[in-house]
Amino acid sequence: MANRGKDQPPKTIGELLDRFGEAAEKGDEVSLDDLMDAIGRRSFGPLILMAGIVMSAPGISDIPSVGTITGLFVGLVAGQMLFGRDRFWLPGWLLQRKVSSKTIRKVAESKWTRRPAKFIDKLVTRRLEAFAGGKANIVVAAACLILALAGPLTEFVPLSGIGVGAALVAFGISLVARDGLMTLVGFGLTAVTLTIALVALT
Structure with missing residues (x-):
């Protein structure tokens, strides 16, 4: 499955959720590196x-440190987009962060993610x-960088993480599908x- 993710990045939210589920089947914990293998690195x-x-999955963004770590991740990715890199780099300690x-199965299988994903x-x-x-x-990329900086704030403002997550989903879709409306x-x-x-x- 890892090779498929590397060669062919997911084209839809549903496919990305499927790959989340596949990654969750490999052990009791899933690292960020595992998710990278599942969805691709290019x-x-x-x-x-x-x-x-x-970030937008109900209950996930409220977990302590999720907003900060996700913000750091998005900031690193968006920053490298701004500089025109065609492949990204992440520090090893961040890649080894596990959940x-x-x-992960909750995110991949919940009706609160699957139903909106199917609709979108x-x-x-x-x-x-x-x-x-x-x-x-x-x-x-600049807008994503601003959202990344807001990541830590979501730990202090209830439900704000869902808003940040929804905006990132829209931007992610626009990048994947070249959908200007998104x-x-x-x-x-x-x-x-x-x-x-x-x-x-x-």
Whole structure:
């Protein structure tokens, strides 16, 4: 399964969730490195999508340190996108971070992730390409970097992690499917989420 992930990154949210489930079947714990093997290491879109799914899954973003670690992950990936790298690097200590397979299965199998995934996958198509691909991806990377910086704040503002996660899912889809509409949705969710978080903290 690892080779399939490396050669062919997932094209839909449903396929990415399937690969989460496959990774969870290999042991009691799943490392970030294991998830990388499952979804591939050559494309930035699935990585942003993966982070978004983790953050937006109900109950997951509320786990202590998840917001901070996910923010660090997204920041490293988005930063390398901004610098035009075609492959990314992550520190070994981050790749070895582990979570229980039960938690990953919950993300992969929950109706709260599967139902929205099925609905969104039906809507996604290649459109509004002025807002997807090429220079537009640089703007998307910058927005993801801002969301990454907000990651630690989600541990102090209830439910804000779901908003950050939803925005990352939208950006991840835009990168994978070249769907400019999802880029615009991502910008809207980013603005709303950050505004709510700042109001809550003041």
